[in-house]
Amino acid sequence: MCFAGDNTGTEPLEVEDTSDLPQTPPRSCITGTTLFEDLDSVKQLKKSAKTVVGNEMASAPYYQDIGMSRPDPLIEERKNILKDELRPFIELAWNSTFASSLYRHCANRKRVKEFLQSTEVYDWKNRRWILPESHKKLKEAEMYEPLVKLLNTIFEWFWGKDAACRKAVDTHLTQLPHKEPVSTANYSSPDISVKAEGSSFQLPHKDTPTSIGYSNIAAFFEVKVTNQDWSVIEELLQLAGYARQIFTQQPNWRFVRALIITEQNFRLFHFDRSGVQFTQAIDIHQNARTFTRLVLGLCSLEESDIGLDNSIKWEVREGRKLRGTLKTRRENNVEVTYQLADVQPTVLFYEVRRRGLTSWSVVDPL
Structure with missing residues (x-):
């Protein structure tokens, strides 16, 4: 199996220098695995998250904004x-x-x-x-x-x-x-x-x-x-x-x-x-x-x-995802696992390039 930590004794074989590794351009990104370090930033993040999710829910699907002639193009x-x-x-x-x-x-x-x-x-x-x-x-x-x-x-x-x-x-x-x-x-x-x-x-x-x-x-x-x-x-x-x-x-x-x-x-x-x-x-x-x-x-x-976000885990039955969980941390940095309310995100997008946000409805375990 391929696990992090299996690289003991690994020696690069071709080019060694990794200083020019491509950098992802800066962008707004909120994920379920963000680590919270102080309460002020948490409050700001919560406020921003509510605004962003609200905009995602209210906005028209992206395909209407890029000149698509119909929602099911060839x-x-x-x-x-x-x-x-x-x-x-x-x-x-x-x-x-x-x-x-x-x-x-x-x-x-x-x-x-x-x-x-x-x-x-x-x-x-x-x-x-x-x-x-x-x-x-x-x-x-x-x-x-x-x-x-x-x-x-x-x-x-x-x-x-x-x-x-x-x-x-x-x-x-x-x-x-x-x-x-x-x-x-x-x-x-x-x-x-x-x-x-x-x-x-x-x-x-x-x-x-x-x-x-x-x-x-x-x-x-x-x-x-x-x-x-x-x-x-x-x-x-x-x-x-x-x-x-x-x-x-x-x-x-x-x-x-x-x-x-x-x-x-x-x-x-x-x-x-x-x-x-x-x-x-x-x-x-x-x-x-x-x-x-x-x-x-x-x-x-x-x-x-x-490429999978492994903070999300699934239970599959008869070949279909039945339910899932999302593991993250509370504002006090204590790890918590939420039950997903649905196996689909709150809003499903159909583009590759877009804001780095995936919203999931969850059930609080408390």
Whole structure:
């Protein structure tokens, strides 16, 4: 399993300097896990929280403010909306260490090296993954099977029997249903989805052939080949559509990270309520250690690694969230657990970029 504290003896493998890690732009953000230090700030926070929640409840849905022609736009229309919503896009510099600095606690240097030397999905001698080699006629469909095998092999090698909680699935032909402010028949199909088992995940609200949907995936990967004429913005908007559905169908996510993978490189995208940032293309073969750690982190068994707010816990029965709890601290800094009054937030939003606030109705235990 991947736990904080497993990094004893971890040594960075590629670039060491982390001084240029991207910083989230300042924004107003109130969460259920804020630690209170003095009574004056608590009073101010309570007053602000009441004002903000009141504004959220009273304001019109955001989609009316960004020129949406209807509350159930087609996928291509949605991409244009997301393009306006997420600007400016933040592209990290070529020498950024963001990707290589993440998830070092998930696997130390020795473990990753042992994996790469022993696994059948990596050629240690030639320093390359067992993926199709690049050529002008290479098709994207040729990448699905070897990548699914590669991902599941990483899970099984590092997690053993616990790998059953994460399974990479080829979903490029699977219609994952969308959730919108109104009834919709829209869907999308990430090339590879990681189906998750655990109390934070539930069956999709509509039936799918493999019972997989945005409500029970821990991560997704999009596959390209280098002979395709795809721009990075097209890739970003495709991933943004998937990330939006995770934020909508699993509203206690704080951020969503995903990879675009080709036969030669990968690119990391990070979505949160302030927008999106992404790396330059990174050689997947020369940076096999970084790629391995990213796979372990993006699909981690430790839910805070993948982006979930683990102050919220769920009870699932017959594949559906039945009830939940929210753990926070009172103004005297004493920890308290509230029963959620509903498994949905007070107000459900349908955007990626917006104020960093999720409101939940709770029942006071006293």
